[in-house]
Amino acid sequence: MQELTEGQKTFANDIIEGLSQTTKQLPSKYFYDSEGDRLFQEIMALDEYYLTKAEESIIYENKQDILESFIGTDSSFRLVELGAGDGKKTKILLEHFMDQEIDFTYSPIDISANVLTILKESISSALPKVDIQPIAGDYFKALKDLKKNHLQKEVVLFLGSTIGNFDNESGLKFLKKLGENMTKGDLLFIGFDLMKEPDVILAAYNDKRGVTAEFNYNLLKRINKELKADFDIENFIHYPTYDPISGETKSYLISKKKQQVSLNALDKAFTFEEWEPIFMEVSLKFSQSSIQVLAQEAGFKVVKNFRDSKGYFQDSLWVKL
Secondary structure: OOOOOHHHHHHHHHHHHHHOOOOOEOOHHHHOOHHHHHHHHHHHOOOOOHHHHHHHHHHHHOHHHHHHHHHOOOOEEEEEEEOOOOOHHHHHHHHHHHHOOOEEEEEEEEOOHHHHHHHHHHHHHHOOOOOEOOEEOOHHHHHHHHHHHOOOOEEEEEOOOHHHHOOHHHHHHHHHHHHHOOOOOOEEEEEEEEOOOHHHHHHHOOOOOOHHHHHHHHHHHHHHHHHOEOOOHHHEEEEEEEOOOOOEEEEEEEEOOOEEEEEOOOOEEEEEOOOOEEEEEEEEOEOHHHHHHHHHHHOEEEEEEEEOOOOOEEEEEEEEO
């Protein structure tokens, strides 16, 4: 059996646990190795993938209204972002805030110190006057530590449709815990992909060029590389579904034949029946009523909603009760 690093051991354990389930599954957090990151950037540029473009338009077209909503009656605030990524959408706000000479501090939080270093260099180069104070670590611990050391109002950004990657129960649990590490009157600016024509949703997860399929297959390739597995990509098909009742978009890789896959680094093997699925990812789509209920149950109140011109996406501003 191959000697593994601690990181590889965690990866291996998660893969074994997922493939041992009655319905096999793989953790979507492992999509994002270097090739996965590259493919996701390609996905975001696709015509079918409306999410990023819709949210960018919301932020650009409403930046002054968003600013006024963030400030309220306060003279300054701390802008805290969970999982900022490349910061492309956030830079629209940061530039506008600087143009308006607003007194604010920007604190992106990410588990990866490397991601934050790249983001800080990028923002410092493009917007040198922005006071950026990155925090590497767990979201909740970082928020708790901020509260110990600062008294100013916090505005937490949770952009994209990341909340949709939780199921209903775990999403509510996440937001409740987030609220526990915020103070009454703090704000949360959170992105929601809205329910819409099913064909529009499905096309975003099954583009004509097959980039989304390749993004899913890449996780099998990663398992092959890191755990010396022998997944044959040609033996699986990529299959997304959308349920207009629950709002769940789910992605699967389905075995085209009965086969055995070995994870040679772990001396493990898994049998797949013909047409047996591997559950890869969920992306929940929301209605206006489900957003209201989620906010209320998590201990927030909806202050204002911002939607794109097509009504595809919504950034919702909540206040902590």
